Amino acid sequence: MKKFWVLLGLGIFFAGAVWGQTWTWTSGGPTPTDWNDNANWGGNPPPGNGALIIIPAGIVSPAFDYPILDSGVTSLASVTLGGSLDLNGGTLSVTNLTITGGVTITNSVIGGALTVTNDLDLSGGTLAGTGTVSFGGGTVTTLSGTEVAITGTPVITTGMNLNAMGKTVTINSNGNVTLAAGTITATDVNLVAFGSGTLTSNFTFSSVTVGSGSTLNMASANALNTGNLIVNGILVLAADSVVTNSVTGTGALDLNDHNLSAGGGWSVATLTGIAGTVTFTGAGTGPYTITPSSGNLNSIEISGGNYSLTADLTVTNLTISNTAELDIFGYNITPAGGFINNGKLRLAGTQTLIKTPSSAAGLVIVNGVSGGVGGITGFFQLEL
Numbered sequence: 001m002k003k004f005w006v007l008l009g010l011g012i013f014f015a016g017a018v019w020g021q022t023w024t025w026t027s028g029g030p031t032p033t034d035w036n037d038n039a040n041w042g043g044n045p046p047p048g049n050g051a052l053i054i055i056p057a058g059i060v061s062p063a064f065d066y067p068i069l070d071s072g073v074t075s076l077a078s079v080t081l082g083g084s085l086d087l088n089g090g091t092l093s094v095t096n097l098t099i100t101g102g103v104t105i106t107n108s109v110i111g112g113a114l115t116v117t118n119d120l121d122l123s124g125g126t127l128a129g130t131g132t133v134s135f136g137g138g139t140v141t142t143l144s145g146t147e148v149a150i151t152g153t154p155v156i157t158t159g160m161n162l163n164a165m166g167k168t169v170t171i172n173s174n175g176n177v178t179l180a181a182g183t184i185t186a187t188d189v190n191l192v193a194f195g196s197g198t199l200t201s202n203f204t205f206s207s208v209t210v211g212s213g214s215t216l217n218m219a220s221a222n223a224l225n226t227g228n229l230i231v232n233g234i235l236v237l238a239a240d241s242v243v244t245n246s247v248t249g250t251g252a253l254d255l256n257d258h259n260l261s262a263g264g265g266w267s268v269a270t271l272t273g274i275a276g277t278v279t280f281t282g283a284g285t286g287p288y289t290i291t292p293s294s295g296n297l298n299s300i301e302i303s304g305g306n307y308s309l310t311a312d313l314t315v316t317n318l319t320i321s322n323t324a325e326l327d328i329f330g331y332n333i334t335p336a337g338g339f340i341n342n343g344k345l346r347l348a349g350t351q352t353l354i355k356t357p358s359s360a361a362g363l364v365i366v367n368g369v370s371g372g373v374g375g376i377t378g379f380f381q382l383e384l
Contacts (some may be wrong), residue, residue, distance in 0.1 A: 023047040025055040025067055032065040033086075035074075040067065049075045055085060168206075179203040191226075193233075199224070210235045210251060231268050240276070244283055253293070264288050267310075271295035277317075279303050282324060302326050302343070309333070320345060 023046075029039030036046050047053050053076055055066065068086040075093040079085075085092075168188040171177065177191065179201035188206035193199070193216040200219035207228040210216045214233035218224055224241035231249035237256045246264035247253070253268045257275035263283030271293035278297055282288060282305010291310045299317040308327035318335040320326050325344040 021047075021051055023051050023053045025053065027065050027067075033068040035067045035069045047074070047076060050077050052076070052078045052080075054080045173197060177201065208235075210249070212251065228264075237273070246288070265290065265307075266293075267291040268293050271297065274298045277301055280305065280307055280324075282306065287327075308346075 023041055023044060025040060026042045027033075027040050029037040031037055032040060034040055038045055041047070066085060069092055077094075079092075079094050166187055168190065169184065169186045170190045170192060172192050172194070174195040175197040177193065177197060177199045184203070189203070190207045190209070191199070191205050192209045192211065194211045194214050196215045198217045198219050200222055202223055202225065204225040205227065207230070208216075208224065208226040209230040210233040212232040215236070216233070217236045218238035218241075221239050223239040224235075224237060224243075226243055228245045229235075229243045229247045229249075231247070231251040231253050233251045234254065235251070236254040237258050237260070240259040240261075242261045244263040246266070247260075247262050248265070248267045250269050252270035252272060254273045255271065255276050255278075256273040258273070259276040259279070261279045261281055263281045264286075265288040266278075266280070267289070272295050274295060274297050277299040279301045280288070280290070281303050284305075287306035287308060289308055289310050290313070292313045296314045297316070299319075300315050301319040301321065302324040303321040304323045306325045306327070308329045309331045310329070312332040312334075314334045314336070316335070316337040317339070318333070319338075319340045320343040322342040325346060327346040328348065329346075330348040
């Protein structure tokens, strides 16, 4: 009877060792990449469902190599990955995955897949290949590190798909960010850039924030596409770009002589590289405000929506399209070149407009405040 209880106790112990026990990859077996070789786990059986595994980096071993999962489905409680892992047709399901250092997870054939059912913390590693990484931890998944790339070198290479299961993904970068082929499925994808780096991407973000003291350069010929843009550091564009909502921040935006479309308001502190045109589309509900930047714009076109100034504006060319309205709001406006008003120009009656609109289609509205409208000598359509 005693032997029965001892054996039963041992059976319970070994069965329980799978759940929550930590396995460390050692390699060194006859096939040093074989996930199922006991010798590669320090002589222990390969980790089973619910295990916690560590694949370290830089182990000194005569035949050290990183594991390849060729087939089957392995479900683990957590993986701390300092080395590399190749899902060569196998499927790995992990509750929590932490990737550090110069890590590579590859799906070297289509069909290999990695599912992270809870939290994914990618802090400087690499996701590469043609498979799918799915994750759904909490409401926010954070990818952070000195080199962060989604579907591109160095973190996620061409063809990799990320499925955030309807969650929000925030990419915190302290260096270069590369997004190339592949897809990201998420509610929102937000990029927060710190330090100095280059963004290689034609991906559309929900928001892009350039931190104070940081510089983010768009890679050659890469457009910036984002919902909101917050520039508290320095952002340098490399192609015509689109911001569907507002452009704000205390830093400097270098248009690099390219065009920029903004769907919302404008209040970025400093502007350079101004040979292009900034088009305000009024894409949302509005109304929106324009706070002129330090550094006068070459051309402004208000193509839609209702906009108002918060300070005096000096611009080379100003165009108000037929569906748009600009309320000068009592401030002075100086278009040094062309001035076309095909929409509505609303004046308080106290400001100076240095040039008469040169279009017969627009309407000038004066709100009836005494003092006149300086600089205008004639109107095509006038409402008092």
